[in-house]
Every structure is written in C-alpha cells, then in structure tokens.
Amino acid sequence: MATPNKDYYAELGVKKSASADEIRKAFRKLARKYHPDVNPGDKSAEEKFKALSEANDVLSDPKKRKIYDQVGFYSDNIDPATAEAYARGGGQPGQPGASGGFPGGFPGAAGGYQTYSGGTGNVDFGGFDFSDLFEGGRAGGRKTTASSSSSSGGGFRDIFSSIFSGGHPAAAEEGPEPGSDLEYQVNVPFWTAIRGGVMKLNIARRDVCGNCHGNGTIEAPGVCPQCHGKGTIEQTGGRMKFNVTCPRCHGTGKNVSTCPVCHGEGTVERTDPLEVRIKAGTRDGQRIRIAGKGNAGLRGGGVGDLYVIIRIGQHPLFRREGDDIYITVPVTAFEAALGSKIDVPTIDGRSTLKIPPGTQSGQKLRLREKGVPSATKEGARGDEIVEVQITVPMPRDEKTKELLRELAKLNPEDPRAELWGKV
Ligand SMILES: [Zn+2]
Numbered sequence: 001m002a003t004p005n006k007d008y009y010a011e012l013g014v015k016k017s018a019s020a021d022e023i024r025k026a027f028r029k030l031a032r033k034y035h036p037d038v039n040p041g042d043k044s045a046e047e048k049f050k051a052l053s054e055a056n057d058v059l060s061d062p063k064k065r066k067i068y069d070q071v072g073f074y075s076d077n078i079d080p081a082t083a084e085a086y087a088r089g090g091g092q093p094g095q096p097g098a099s100g101g102f103p104g105g106f107p108g109a110a111g112g113y114q115t116y117s118g119g120t121g122n123v124d125f126g127g128f129d130f131s132d133l134f135e136g137g138r139a140g141g142r143k144t145t146a147s148s149s150s151s152s153g154g155g156f157r158d159i160f161s162s163i164f165s166g167g168h169p170a171a172a173e174e175g176p177e178p179g180s181d182l183e184y185q186v187n188v189p190f191w192t193a194i195r196g197g198v199m200k201l202n203i204a205r206r207d208v209c210g211n212c213h214g215n216g217t218i219e220a221p222g223v224c225p226q227c228h229g230k231g232t233i234e235q236t237g238g239r240m241k242f243n244v245t246c247p248r249c250h251g252t253g254k255n256v257s258t259c260p261v262c263h264g265e266g267t268v269e270r271t272d273p274l275e276v277r278i279k280a281g282t283r284d285g286q287r288i289r290i291a292g293k294g295n296a297g298l299r300g301g302g303v304g305d306l307y308v309i310i311r312i313g314q315h316p317l318f319r320r321e322g323d324d325i326y327i328t329v330p331v332t333a334f335e336a337a338l339g340s341k342i343d344v345p346t347i348d349g350r351s352t353l354k355i356p357p358g359t360q361s362g363q364k365l366r367l368r369e370k371g372v373p374s375a376t377k378e379g380a381r382g383d384e385i386v387e388v389q390i391t392v393p394m395p396r397d398e399k400t401k402e403l404l405r406e407l408a409k410l411n412p413e414d415p416r417a418e419l420w421g422k423v
C-alpha cells in the first residue's frame, strides 16, 4: 500500500472542475513535452507520458470521468449504476441489479459502513480484515482521517488506487512494437570513397534479450503464486468486492517473473562489429541502408534498419564535388600568355593539360573524364576542373627589368579602362 493516489487532475495540472476543452488542451501541451519521440531513451519522460495518457484516457471520456469522480479511481470492471450507488453513499446492498458491474457484488446485505464504524466483528465483509487495511493506509503516510464513519470513504479510495497503480494491465495488452532504425555517421577516407573498400565499424544497438527471448519475463513451472493461476485477484473495499487483473502475471495465470538480464525490457544493449562495403565513387552525405541491423523490436515486433551516413575526408590538394575533382594549379605569366602544355596532378597520377594562349588567372580548364568513376552509372566518370593561378614574374636582374619595360611600351593597354566606363 505504498503507492500514492493517482490524481489524474493533478497529473494534467487542471482543476477538478476543468472543462473537456481545458483537459484536452492540457494533455496536448504536456504530451508534446513528454512524448517519447521528443525524449528518446529517457525512461522518466516515458513513464510521465504513460501516466499522462492514462489520465487523459479517463478524464477525456465523460462516462469514465464520472465514475472516476464518484469512486476515486477508474476500472472497466465498474458499471456506472454501481458507481452512482456508491457515490450516493447508500447504495442498494443486496440488490442484484446494483452489483452487476462488480463480479463480487456487495457481499453482505447486513453490511453498511455505519455498522463498520463501530468496529464490531459481526459484519460479513467476505472474510476481509477491514481494520488492517486502514491501519496499513495510515502507516503508509497517507491522510489520516478520524476513525469515524466518514473514514471508510477515504480508505476505500486509497486501497483501490494502490491496487490499480500496482498492476495496470495495459502493459500485457500492448501488441508487438517494431524496433527503431539506427543512424551512424561514418568518416570515410578520401581515397576509400573513390576506390571503394571496407569500413570496419562497431555498432551499438539493442538486440533481443537471449535470456527471455524478448518477452521481458521468464516463465517457471507451476502457476502464478499470487492468483494461483486464475489471472485475477479479489480485492475488497467497503461493501464491495472486485476481481482485478493479477498484477504479477497480468492475467495470464502463469508463473512469470521479470527477466533479470534485461529487467523486463526484452532487449539488451550490445555492440556488434560490422563490415560495411564502400562502393567505388561513394559520395559525401550518401546513406547506406543495412536491413535488419537496427534495434530489435518488442514482443515479436520486427527489427529496425541501420543507416550508415557517409562523410568523406579531405585531401590536401583535391576537392571533391559529386564526381568532379577541383584543383588549383599555378601557371607562369609566360605560359599563360603564350600558351603551353603543363603536367597537372589527377586522381590517376599525372595528366597533360593544354593552356590556351591568353589564359587569365582564375580561369577554369576542364580535363574530361579525369574525375571520380561514378558509383551509379557504369563506365561514367566525372571531370577534373583545373583553376589557373597566374604567378607574376619577379625580376631580380637589370636585364629582365629592361625587357619587361620594353614589353610594357609595346603593349600600352589599360586593363582598368572598362572599370571606369562602368562607374
Ligand atoms: Zn497471477
């Protein structure tokens, strides 16, 4: 009885008088904050989200909310007429019609809590030791009401909210949940991406727990020791008896317990070595899908995929853009002015590049099919684009200076003439 009351209104941060619209808005706001997608791997956020969903499930349904308001908790086992009867305080003990929703019904026609408050032992509560429960409730630090007739109401709520919070059957009813995909960024060296190769990776992923085969529970011979195989346990409070789903076996009646290896998760974290083949011509930013290497699913849900995202390393000389290679090459003013053939580096080694006469600094010359072989188009290759960078002569001797002055006199052009025309 150590579990605190479930206050759905407090959970959603609304008043008991809140309208349906206020409840809806409050839930949406909190759900956005605590949604598992927004907080991946955060257990406390997940728990909070579950609690919010449960509160919203009850409070957003007028019928469920009414029962919750009347009885102090909600269960599908309670029918509205009985809740109504309970709320009125009198009830119709002994009348079959009033006890329809409660498998145990009202056990004793003679029983009324007015009789109970006297503390006499002559009332039949189905063998249930009433006073012990209330003692337990107080010991647990919950509100202590005076031992008058009104205390049974408070105690009743405490008892049942504890039962329901302890063994919520929702977990057992969840279906298979597919495993999530994983994304890994891999830094591939410049040359490996061009020529192809194999990258050895270590991938941390969640795998099916070998101990419980993903169930999260292990089954021992025999039946559930709490419900003795029935799947339900009988709980009594006030004049009522309830058959509630057994919290230990979630209604299966089997002798199950939480798997000690995965602590009920069904999956365990493990690191797998993985070899990823890098195709020749792989581009930066490319995603490689490796089916079935993501996280394991729960309760028989399929396994996710692994996505490897390629990040290509830098080269001191070559710059890669798609299948094209860019390089900047210095050319002397004489080579550029007169035209020449020079050797330039390519990813295959040396290649001859023709510099046309009158080439300007910054001009880009193309070496066709000297780029990266395409990973997707068989036989296709990118180009190498050479940016020309003119080096200016540095005359140190008088003879050269004299020749350059003579050259200047022969070519009296003004390279800035066009600029002035545009000002
Ligand atoms: Zn059980």
Ligand SMILES: [Zn+2]
Binding pocket: 209, 210, 211, 212, 213, 214, 215, 216, 217, 259, 260, 261, 262, 263, 264, 265, 266, 267
């Ligand atoms: Zn396990």
